[in-house]
Amino acid sequence: MKNTHELYTRFKEExxxxxxxxxxxxxLIxxxxGPVGKKERWLIKIAISASSSHMRALETHIRKATDAGASQEEIKQTLLLLIPTVGFPTFMEAYSVYKQVFKN
Structure with a gap:
């Protein structure tokens, strides 16, 4: 997988x-x-990036959600909600990113 963080750094420079x-x-967004709180916004972003298979973004969104006060349990539930909507394989891919972030 291409390192999009490095690519984004180059984009910012160019x-x-x-x-x-x-x-x-x-x-702005x-x-x-709107009234959605910071932690909830990042949990939503986790669901969006995971369901779109944007795994680099997912890693960033998991870290941002944690910084905003989301627990590992809240993040896991957010990921589990993927299963009935986008399927088990998408969940498993996202879950592997979650495991990598928390090293567990």
Missing amino acids: FPEVNSKYEELGR HEDC
Whole structure:
């Protein structure tokens, strides 16, 4: 798998204005567009990235959710909710990222 974190770093260097606007949009949506709390937003982002098979993003979203106060149990339940909607294989792929992040 290509290291998208490294690729994103290069993107930021090559397109600083585009990146600035992208980050501004992210902040606007996360912080100013509704009542959903920070922890819940990151749990939602976990579900979105996992169901879309964006595993690098999933790793980042798991860490951000943890920083926002989500417990490992809340993150696991969020991942388990994938099974009836997007299937067991997608869950297992996401669960492997979860296990890697928490090294358990």
